[in-house]
Amino acid sequence: MITSIFKEHKGFGKQIFLLAKNELIKTYKGAVIGPGWAVVKPAFTVFVYWFAFSVGIKTMKTMHVNLGSHDPFSIDFFTFMFIGIIPWFFIQDSIIQGAKTLRTNRQFITKVKFPVSTILTYTAISRLYVHIMLMVLMYAYVIFAIGPSWYNLQFFFYCPLMFMFFLALSWSTAPMSAFSKDFESLIVSIMSGIFWLSGIMYDSYSFQEPLKFIMLLNPINFFANGYRNCFLYHRPFFYYKTELAVFLAEFIFVFALGIFNYNRLRKKLPDVL
Structure with a gap:
């Protein structure tokens, strides 16, 4: 009965609040700002939803697509979203799991003499296998909904580039996450926000x-x-030369930063882990 629950709480008010405080501290143990993450994450989420629904999705209606010499035609929102969200699954796992890779595979660093960089590579390849399988399903849908095109071959440009970019990013994030739980918590906390701030659910080309x-x-x-x-x-x-130029500059920066951070931190990893 409900009364028995209340009776169990009687006389334990102080202990309950003390244990609640300790639970919060334990949850964020090792993080510099500690329970502050409990405030930072929802605050960031509120901002993200404001941006997504006030600026992004608000502008989305039926998509009008012009395929070269063909007459423009309308495409449903699901098709638009489906094509954009497939790379997101790979990107999301690459960022989150890539940052955690060295912690989750610490036995290869502390107990076995195993090249650290190869750990990051083989875990990234495992995620690529999943991406390829999802791509097969997505392409089957594309053939049915839109039809094949020679432009589809550009996948072999974007996919390897995406793989290398986020592998290089993990050269920085994985060692830094091994040194700081704060950094790992930050990455996990902002991922849902990054989803809504990226052009996954809306057409960024339509912005002013x-x-x-x-x-x-x-x-x-x-x-x-x-x-x-x-x-x-x-x-x-x-087609969008500015977009390509900006990305290539970011790619060079992330690649160089990844090499620098990896070489700077790799020798200290066995002691940290």
């Missing part, structure tokens, strides 16, 4: 300047648009 240019600074947006260039818009990868 300067927001349209700001969206070009998001590399995830580059791949969402890239896959749609392959399978929906039927545009060459160099």
Whole structure:
């Protein structure tokens, strides 16, 4: 009965609040700002939802697509979303699991002499296998809904580029996450926000300047648009030259930063883990 529950609580008020405080501290143990994450995450989420529903999805209606010499036609929102969300599944796992890789495979670092960089590589390849299987399903749908095109071959440009970009990113995030639980918590906390701030659910090309240019600074947006260039818009990868130039600059930066951070931190990893 409900009264028995109340009786169990009687006289334990102080202990309950003390244990609640300890539980919160234990949850965020090892993080510099501690329970502050409980406030930061929902605050960021509120901002993200405001952006997504006030700026992004608000502009979405039926998609009008022009396929080269063919007459423009309308495409349903599901097809638009489906093509953009397939690379997101790979990107999301690459960012979150890539940052956790060294912690989850610490036995190869502390107990076995195993090259650290190869751990990051083989886990990234395992995620690529899943991506290829999802791509087969997505392409079957594309053939049915839109039809094949030579532009579809650009997948072999975007996919390896996406793999290398997020592998290089893990060269920085994995060692840093091994050193700081705060950094790992930050990545996990912001991922849902990154989803809504990227052009997964809406067409960033439809934005007005300067927001349209700001969206070009998001590399995830580059791949969402890239896959749609392959399978929906039927545009060459160099169609938006500014977008391509911005991404290539980011790729070089992430690659160089990854090499620097990996070489700087790898020798200290066995002691940290």
